[in-house]
Amino acid sequence: MPDLTGDPNQHPPTDSLTGSCLCGSITVTINDSELFTKPRGHLCHCSNCRKVAGSYVSSNLLIEAEKVDIQDRDGTLKTYEDRATGSGNPVFRSFCSVDGNPVKSETGAYPGKVILKMGMMPRIPQPEMEGFGLHRHAWQGKHEGITMYEVKWAGPDRKPME
């Protein structure tokens, strides 16, 4: 049974990180020796990520699928095929069908990888990048030390913001 406390200080950084959805059916474990040794993951301000996160930003981690173990105790993991994407490529968004907890996204743009929704983790690594910076709300505080991009945070056509 994972510890449900939201205090990151109760979860010292290690090579393994486990989180669960609200009802406890789905458990996600990341095994990666560099999880907390450098900034990892990205924040996304795109409208689809915001809807899924239920918030002004989504906290995501793109990682090799082989480093991730997902247990679905009660068979509650469901996947929504999101075709309303800017690129037109579908994004497969998985969530717990009991409590609505976002779990992961998968897209053909990143074969062999998953994008984990980090809100379910008791400790979130410091993000490396911020995507869709043009869609960011002005009232939000700036995250120092995180590189913000106008739209995409990966690929050759990404544009850093001043």
Ligand SMILES: [Zn+2]
């Ligand atoms: Zn659940």
